[in-house]
Amino acid sequence: MVRKVAVLALAVLIVGAWVTTAPAYENCNDLGYFALQVPSPTAITVDGEAGDWGWFDPDFIVTTDDMCNTLQGTMPPKSDIDIAIRMGWTPEPDNRLYAMVVVVDDTMNFDETVMDNGWKDDGLEIILDPDHAGGWHEAADALRTGHQQWTFEHSAPGGYPQTAWLRFNQPPEMQWAIEAGLVEAATNVEPASAAGMTIAPDVTVGYEVRMPAWDPYMPEGEAASTRWILQAGQTLGMSVILDEADAGGRTDQIATHKLELGAHDSDMTSEFTLLAIGEYATAVESSSWGKVKALLH
Numbered sequence: 001m002v003r004k005v006a007v008l009a010l011a012v013l014i015v016g017a018w019v020t021t022a023p024a025y026e027n028c029n030d031l032g033y034f035a036l037q038v039p040s041p042t043a044i045t046v047d048g049e050a051g052d053w054g055w056f057d058p059d060f061i062v063t064t065d066d067m068c069n070t071l072q073g074t075m076p077p078k079s080d081i082d083i084a085i086r087m088g089w090t091p092e093p094d095n096r097l098y099a100m101v102v103v104v105d106d107t108m109n110f111d112e113t114v115m116d117n118g119w120k121d122d123g124l125e126i127i128l129d130p131d132h133a134g135g136w137h138e139a140a141d142a143l144r145t146g147h148q149q150w151t152f153e154h155s156a157p158g159g160y161p162q163t164a165w166l167r168f169n170q171p172p173e174m175q176w177a178i179e180a181g182l183v184e185a186a187t188n189v190e191p192a193s194a195a196g197m198t199i200a201p202d203v204t205v206g207y208e209v210r211m212p213a214w215d216p217y218m219p220e221g222e223a224a225s226t227r228w229i230l231q232a233g234q235t236l237g238m239s240v241i242l243d244e245a246d247a248g249g250r251t252d253q254i255a256t257h258k259l260e261l262g263a264h265d266s267d268m269t270s271e272f273t274l275l276a277i278g279e280y281a282t283a284v285e286s287s288s289w290g291k292v293k294a295l296l297h
Ligand SMILES: [Ca+2]
Pocket: 044, 045, 046, 047, 048, 049, 050, 051, 052, 208
């Protein structure tokens, strides 16, 4: 607790304008998270493998230690689940979010066959409120125009039908960005022998995502929606969640926000600030971002 107070106090000193003008969102680490500008977007292959993410400054990787278990206060041991999240972004003209999430799990579980029930499995969720305006207090199955729940799972025969899905209980027309290939996602399961299975022991699952952000995101499609323009220094309302099930249903939900409500209440999301290449690659200790970075772990 003492450390968290110190972190907050120093963060206010360093980035005073950012902290004091933002409402108190629900960052599990009480500080906020960071997405790093992808230096060579054409070098990223969306295949679930992290070999093309070697450029990512490891100090900005979000791990289990930086997250909250929203189903029960205690975090499962790393022998049960261990998480590493790398979030990236690009300015125009590419203007997309990138995510590489690696989960080491003692039991992989992707046996749900109904897409909207996928939360009962293992899986990745990216909750997005790009304009970070807050004020969205809707039910989980409300039309997700201003606060979207993008979800990603490993798909195998007899199990989960497809990798990406907008939840929860949305009308079919809300899946347009996935059907059009605008939201790209892939998973990679190791050992490879487990990739065709729905339940397997001791696996590493890689989730890789590349997608635009929209706010609002409308059921009428792309022309009716507003593509969000990502810019350095911007803070998005965004949470990253890993559902954890080892068989017989979900046991843990490990998130960058504090309360499960963050999945459908935009005042309860966590925050990701977009750092440009020069802001993280040269984040020496004496710079503002260098000091924030030093506080992260
Ligand atoms: Ca890759």
